[in-house]
Amino acid sequence: MPRAADPTVAASLVEAAARLLATEGPAALSTRRLAREIGASTMAVYTHFGGMDDLVRAVVRAAFDHLAAELDRVPVTDDPLTDLAQLGLAYRRNALADPHLYLAMFGPHPDLPYQPTEADRVHGLRTFTTLVQAVQRCLDADPLAPAAGTPDAAGRIAAQVWAAAHGAMTLELAGFLDDDGATFTATTLAVLVGVGLLPDNPSQ
Amino acid sequence: MPRAADPTVAASLVEAAARLLATEGPAALSTRRLAREIGASTMAVYTHFGGMDDLVRAVVRAAFDHLAAELDRVPVTDDPLTDLAQLGLAYRRNALADPHLYLAMFGPHPDLPYQPTEADRVHGLRTFTTLVQAVQRCLDADPLAPAAGTPDAAGRIAAQVWAAAHGAMTLELAGFLDDDGATFTATTLAVLVGVGLLPDNPSQ
DNA sequence: CACGATACATAGCACCGTTATAACCATGGG
DNA sequence: CCCATGGTTATAACGGTGCTATGTATCGTG
Structure with a gap:
């Protein structure tokens, strides 16, 4: 050797x-x-x-691992809806802590010398599992929820929650929103109400 | 001269x-x-x-104008909810037609030599007015909607719809979703239900 | 200990955005 | 009608980029 x-x-x-x-x-x-x-x-x-692109790839993977660790630090309580809210806040906190890194995670990135591959996406989706599990706990706690029972309900709902949070986060980082996260929380909450995990008139 | x-x-x-x-x-x-x-x-x-950045700036502004024109081409009918759905489809169609341009519109862009200024954001938000008007028509048509009457209800709801659509669009372009727009429509619909513009069990 | 494979440094290539310089040329004033 | 003015344009250069070819140093193995 x-x-x-x-x-x-x-x-x-x-x-x-x-x-x-x-x-x-x-x-x-x-x-x-x-x-x-x-x-x-x-x-x-x-x-x-x-080369430069594989180095950035390693940075992005580390960033996904860091985000996954941050989300895993959110404690699991007996109120899965509160857990979901805390996950959302942790997600936003992570993005605000390092906007450049957050944006680098979600290619395709115009000018960063890094194009995510299928393996990168699979690796990134691992971060997603914590969210799916939290949604699943909500469905387990509320068997009467409209989506409960449909195939892969937790996965599909989690994808919608993620899309809402990511969209609001991206717009906020781009400067199109200037409301200190109001749209972020409102959008994610609206999705939760829309999929039937939250009552129409949440007391909070 | x-x-x-x-x-x-x-x-x-x-x-x-x-x-x-x-x-x-x-x-x-x-x-x-x-x-x-x-x-x-x-x-x-x-x-x-x-320089190069101001040229890209001009390209992005033209892209926003193009998107605004595409959204304005969606006819205004007597069913404002259908109009909203059509706006969403037009938004996704525009993004899929030219993903690079769509992503360039929503900086901050890591490697494109273009950092959006406040003026750029104001210009971009003009595209937003068509969506706000459509939401306003929904509120006018349904005065019993929960949000109707609260200050700037249309603007806040439109921001949430935009965030949901943009987030699902970005994730889809990044390759994290592979469902032919299913999450895109599901997320935007969920937001509409969540804000009270759509009934819980939409017949469609 | 010697061999060979690999890490590393140096120098160079082609490209990038940008700029200084000089030539060009359409225009407005005489 | 002609000419000076001054923005437009082309050429060449500067410092930067990613990357590679080449040579050297260094380590693990037989």
């Missing part, structure tokens, strides 16, 4: 890329800048990753 | 940029490529626009 690659170099690259993306935006992501940042040459990007 | 700028050159640049963006993606947008495309030098981008 030949010389082994220094795993700390790869980790440093991912860390530096995520940090530069967060603090200076995608424009700061360049092989030379990264090399300078970690005290190596630009070749490090090509030996440890195939 | 000196030599006047040829307006056809500016129009050709916007047309070529939109075409290249649609057919080859944002990576094909370069001053040299555009100059070759319209048979001029790269300076054309800088005399007619301030």
